[in-house]
Amino acid sequence: MPGMSREKSGKDPAKLPNGVIAVALPSFRRERALIKRGVWPVAGCDEAGRGPLAGPVVAAAVVLDPKRIPKGIDDSKRLTPERREELFEEICLTASFAVAFGSPARIDRDNILRASLWALARAVHALPEMPKHVFVDGRDPLDIPCDCEAIIGGDGLVVSIAAASIIAKVTRDRLMCALAQDCPGYGFESHKGYSVPEHLEALDRLGPTVHHRRFFAPVVTAREQHQAAIIEGRPLAIETQLSVEIATPD
Numbered sequence: 749m750p751g752m753s754r755e756k757s758g759k760d761p762a763k764l765p766n767g768v769i770a771v772a773l774p775s776f777r778r779e780r781a782l783i784k785r786g787v788w789p790v791a792g793c794d795e796a797g798r799g800p801l802a803g804p805v806v807a808a809a810v811v812l813d814p815k816r817i818p819k820g821i822d823d824s825k826r827l828t829p830e831r832r833e834e835l836f837e838e839i840c841l842t843a844s845f846a847v848a849f850g851s852p853a854r855i856d857r858d859n860i861l862r863a864s865l866w867a868l869a870r871a872v873h874a875l876p877e878m879p880k881h882v883f884v885d886g887r888d889p890l891d892i893p894c895d896c897e898a899i900i901g902g903d904g905l906v907v908s909i910a911a912a913s914i915i916a917k918v919t920r921d922r923l924m925c926a927l928a929q930d931c932p933g934y935g936f937e938s939h940k941g942y943s944v945p946e947h948l949e950a951l952d953r954l955g956p957t958v959h960h961r962r963f964f965a966p967v968v969t970a971r972e973q974h975q976a977a978i979i980e981g982r983p984l985a986i987e988t989q990l991s992v993e994i995a996t997p998d
Contacts, residue, residue, distance in 0.1 A: 771826070771904075773820070773821070773822050773907075774821065774822060774823065774903070774904060774905055774906055774907040774909070774910040775905070775906070775907055776812070776814070776817060776907050776908075778883065778906055779792075779812070779814070779883075779906070779907070779908055780814070782880075782881050783814065787880045787881050787895075788880060789811045789844070789875075789877055789879045789880060790811065790879060790880065790881045790882075790883070790908065791809045791810060791811045791872060791875060791879040791881070791882045791883070791908060791912075792809070792810050792811075792812075792882075792883045792884075792902075792906055792907070792908025792909035792910070792911055792912045793807065793808065793809045793810075793868050793871060793872060793882055793883065793884040793885065793890070793909065793912050794807070794808060794824075794868075794884070794885040794902070794903050794909050794910075794912040794913040794916055795807040795808070795864050795867060795868055795885075795916050796808075796824070796913065796916040796917040796919075796920045797916075797920050797940075797941070798860050798861075798864055799942060799943070800940060800941030800942045800943070800961075801941055801942070801943050801947065801951070801960055801961055801964050801966055801967055802852070802924075802927075802934070802936065802941035802947075802957065802959045802960045802961065802967075803852070803920065803923065803924050803927065803936070803940070803941040803959055804849040804850055804851050804852060804855075804867075804920070804923070805849070805850040805855065805860065805863055805864050805867055806847060806848075806849055806850075806867070806916045806917075806919050806920040806923070807847065807848045807849075807850070807864065807867035807868040807870065807871040807916060808845060808846070808847050808848075808871055808912040808913075808915035808916035808919065809845065809846050809868070809871040809872045809874070809875050809879075809882070809912060810839065810843050810844070810845045810908055810911040810912040810915060811843060811844040811845070811875060811877075811879060811908070812839075812842070812843045812907065812908050812911055813842050813843055816842040816843075817842070817907065818835055818838035818839055818842060818911075820835060821835055821839070821907050821910050821911050821914065822904075822910055823903040823904045823910050823913055824903070824910070824913040824914045824916075824917040824918075825903075825913075826904070827914070829921070832914055832917060832918050833918060835911075835914050836914055836915060836918040839911050839914060839915060840915075843911065844875055844876050844877070845875070845911075845912075845915050846871045846872070846873075846874035846875045846876075847871060847874075847915060847916070847919050848867045848868070848870035848871040848874060849867060850863035850864060850866060850867035852958070852959055852960065852961050852962070854866070855961050856961060856962045856963055860961075861888075865888055865890060865891070868884060868890050869890045869891055869892050872890065872892050872894075873892070878893065878894060879894055880894055880895065881894060881895045881896075881897070882894060882895070882896045882897070883896075883897050883899055883902060883906045883908055883909050884896060884897070884898050884899070884902065884909070885898075885899065885900075885901075885902040885903045885909050885912075885913065886898055886899075886900065886902070887900055920940065921940055924936045924937065924940040924941055925937045927959055931957050931959065933950055933953075933954055934947065934950045934951075934954065934957070935947060935950060941959075943966055948966055951966060951967065951970040952970055952973065955970055955971065955974040956970055956971050956974075
C-alpha cells in the first residue's frame with residue numbers, strides 16, 4: 749500500500765525464534781545526560797522483598813563508575829541466581845553502594861510501602877557521598893536532600909537502578925539462607941520467605957517465627973490457628989522464638 753512500505757536496510761536483522769521477544773538491557777542514557785550537565789554523583793535505588801511473608805525488605809543505592817560499568821547488568825528478576833551473584837561481585841568491586849534493611853518489626857509498624865521507602869532513603873544517606881540526583885524504581889520519590897526521580901519499571905530501563913536491584917536481591921537472598929539455618933523446616937533457603945505452598949505448609953505446621961510479618965494475611969491465619977490450638981489443648985509445634993531478629997535502629 750502506498751505510504752506503508754519502508755526501505756530495507758542493506759542487511760536483514762537476525763530473526764528470533766517464534767515467541768521470543770528481544771528485550772533491551774537498561775542503559776546509562778539518563779545518567780550520562782545528567783553528567784553532561786555537571787550533575788554528579790548520580791545514584792540508582794531499588795529494593796527487594798516487598799512481597800514475602802518473612803524477612804526484611806532490603807534496599808540498595810548504587811553509584812556506578814561511568815568508566816567501569818560491568819557488562820550485562822539487568823533487572824535482577826531477569827537474571828539467573830548464578831549471574832546475579834557474578835554481577836553482584838563485579839558491582840561491589842567497581843561502584844559505590846550502600847544497603848539498608850527494613851525489619852519485619854518496622855514493616856508491621858509502618859506497613860510495607862513506608863518501610864520500603866524508609867529503607868531506600870536510608871541506603872542513599874549511607875552512601876560515601878550524598879548524590880546530586882537519585883533514580884528510584886517505582887512511583888514514589890524518596891524523602892532525601894537531593895533531586896529524586898521515580899521511574900516505574902526503572903530496573904529495566906536505568907542501569908544504575910538495575911545495579912541496585914542486583915545488590916538488594918543478592919543481599920536479601922544470602923540473608924534468608926542464613927535465617928534458614930536458624931529456622932529449620934521453613935524452607936527459607938529455597939523460597940526466600942515468599943508465599944509458596946512449601947512455606948504455607950510450614951506455617952500451618954510450625955507456626956510463625958519472629959522473622960514473619962505479623963500482619964500479612966497467611967501469617968495472621970497461621971498465628972490464629974496456633975493460638976486456638978493452644979486454648980483447646982491440641983498438640984502442635986510451639987511458635988519459634990529466636991534471638992536473631994534482623995532489626996534496624998531508627
